[in-house]
Amino acid sequence: MEEQDRYRYFLRDADDQLAVLAEHGLVEFEGQRVRLLAAAEQAGRAVVDPGFARAVAEEWAANWIASLEVAADVEKPGLLAHAAPYLRRLGRWDELAALEDRLGRHDRAVEAKAEALRRAYEAGDPGEIGTGHHDFAVLLGRLDRASPAVLAHYLASALIAVRTNAPTLGAEIEMIAMFAFAFGLPERIALDDICALAGETGGVRLRELLDRLPQEVPDELQQVVDRAMxxxxxxxxxxxxxxxAVVLHASGAADLTGQLETALAGLERGADSAPLARALRRVLAGERGPELLDGLGMLPSGIVGKVLASLRERAGS
Incomplete structure (x- = not known):
């Protein structure tokens, strides 16, 4: 488009928009001048009103998230880029973290969840803080599943659950148990170390929170660890x-038995267990690399990791 054509296009577009404003009683023309009417001032005040601005942000966020739900995978990152500013403005950090996680952008998901956890500490609700520690541990585990910080946040959530008699304690102990199964636990676990590791996330003040909550079980940390182990x-x-069975077959010490095949087929029928079955079949096919653990949760990682360790041990013997 030539410069003169662009200029004419701009003028026609501006003229059309001014006509719409005049039609709605917001402006009027005085010769070559455009004068704002009282209705325009009222509309401007409404736009900068916090309640109105939040309602607009809510609507836009809902529209972009709805678009995300139906978009093809290739379109989702671009759509989330449009939704993210509104989610941030609304303080919906948990929702933003979940969307980033679904797109596989785990580092951004961790950043958003860290902000959600910081704000939970500012609000001061122990239940929300405990949930925040749990969720943060899950997302952090996407980046480094064996990180001591992951364990610290799970333990933080468990201790808060103990102090508040929360019904989530069993689930927290299960997560710590799966971490222990997959990666083991340190010989010594001290509350100071847990608070220090959790405190590396900005705004986390775990020690201050625990000091405010009544401690009814003197050896609560040890009891949590014992139950997890x-x-x-x-x-x-x-x-x-x-x-x-997988180790024996993969090392050539035994043929694939019907019992093992039945077990693998059963795992393949479950949505949650199918990735484990695929990883074990890859081991049976001869793969031995660490990429076998990619995308696996803690329990499957522990199973495949132990199989690989046993195969390495047998190969070295």
Whole structure:
């Protein structure tokens, strides 16, 4: 488009917009001048009103999120880029973290969840803070599943659940148990270390929070660890037959048995367990690399990791 054509296009567009404003009683023309009417001033005040601005942001956020739900995968990052400013403005950090996580942008998801956790501490509700620690641990585990910080946030959530008699304690112990099954636990776990690691996330003041909450169980941390280790032991006993069968077949010491094939087929039928089945079949096909653990949760990572460790040990013997 030539410069003169662009100029004419701009003038026609501006003229059309001014005509619309005049039609709605917001402006009037005085010769070559345009004068704002009282209705325009009232409309301007409404636009800068916080309540009105929030309503607009809510509507735009809802529109972009609805678009995300139906968009093809290739379009989703661009649509989220449009939705993100409104979610931030509205303080919907948890929702933003969940959307980033779904797109596989786990570093951005962790950043958003860290902001949500910081704001939970500012609000001061122990239940929300405990949930925030749990969710942050889950997302942080996407980047480094064996990180001590992941364990610290799970333990923080469990301790808050103990102090508040929350019904989520069992779920927190399960997560710590799966971490222990997959990666083991440090020989010594001290509250000071947990608070320090959790405190590396900006705004987290775990020690201050725990000091405010009544402590009814003197050895609460040890009890949490003991229960988690007991559950990890149960998982080890449950999965040892499958792990042993995979190791024996993968190392050439035994043929693939009908029992193992039945177990793998059963895992493949479950949406949550299918990734584990695929990883084990890749081991049976000869793969041994760390990429086998990509995308697996803690329990599957522990199972595949133990199988690979056993195969390395057998190969070295």
């Amino acid at each position: 007991e559950r990890a032991g149960e998982a080890m006993r449950d999965w040892t037959p499958v792990m042993t």
